[in-house]
Amino acid sequence: MQLILNPKQFDVILTENLFGDILSDEASVIGGSIGLLASASIGAQNALFEPIHGSFPQATGKDIANPIASILSAAMLLEHVGLLEEAKVVENAVQKSLDLGITTEDINTKRSFSTSKVGDFIADYIQHQYDSDVNFQNIHVGQSTII
Numbered sequence: 001m002q003l004i005l006n007p008k009q010f011d012v013i014l015t016e017n018l019f020g021d022i023l024s025d026e027a028s029v030i031g032g033s034i035g036l037l038a039s040a041s042i043g044a045q046n047a048l049f050e051p052i053h054g055s056f057p058q059a060t061g062k063d064i065a066n067p068i069a070s071i072l073s074a075a076m077l078l079e080h081v082g083l084l085e086e087a088k089v090v091e092n093a094v095q096k097s098l099d100l101g102i103t104t105e106d107i108n109t110k111r112s113f114s115t116s117k118v119g120d121f122i123a124d125y126i127q128h129q130y131d132s133d134v135n136f137q138n139i140h141v142g143q144s145t146i147i
Contacts, residue, residue, distance in 0.1 A: 024037065024039075024052045024053070025053075033066060033106040033107050034051075034052065034053045034069070034106075035051070035053070035065070035066025035067075035068055035069050035104065035106050035107070036066070036068050036069055036072070036107075037051065037052035037053070037069050037072075038050075038051060038052065038069050038070075038072035038073040038075070038076050039051065039052040039069075039073065039076075040073070040076050040077075040080065042080070047077070047080055049073040049074065049076050049077040049080070050070070050073050051069030051070050051073055052069060053069065059115075063114040063115045063116055064104060064105060064114065064115060065104070065115045066103070066104040066106050066107065066115070066118070067104075067115050067118055067119045067122070068094055068097070068098075068103075068118070068122075071090060071093075071094055071119070071122055072090075072091070072094060074090060075087045075090040075091050075094075078090065089126055089129060090122075090126060092125075092129060093122045093123075093125040093126045093129065094122060096122075096125050097118060097121055097122050097125070102117070102118055102121045103118060104118055
């Protein structure tokens with residue numbers, strides 16, 4: 001799966017809360033998972049950045065939730081406060097995880113990783129973004145090792 005991240009191409013739909021929830025759930029099919037969709041509510045003085053799906057209490061303690069929407073929401077926050085290069089690094093790390101198939105089960109049911117392993121990989125890639133080879137065996141045992 002390839003997700004092309006382009007923060008300059010956002011669509012905005014203004015609705016009441018219930019209708020907005022229904023639309024966002026339906027629109028998530030386009031990207032392959034609601035766990036990929038970041039969102040922002042930006043007012044004159046305050047802004048809130050979160051996954052479009054909000055919380056996922058059914059996944060509590062199971063290590064199965066897709067962390068990508070939360071991570072992309074953080075990238076949106078970085079961009080909002082003017083940290084454009086930092087936001088791009090985060091977006092690149094998410095793209096790398098998608099390119100390599102380091103995703104949760106909602107995206108790939110045949111070869112999936114836990115929430116923590118996907119998050120660890122993305123965090124490691126942010127710190128070592130110019131290293132390109134990944135030791136997949138270590139990811140499976142819980143350690144992302146970039147060689």
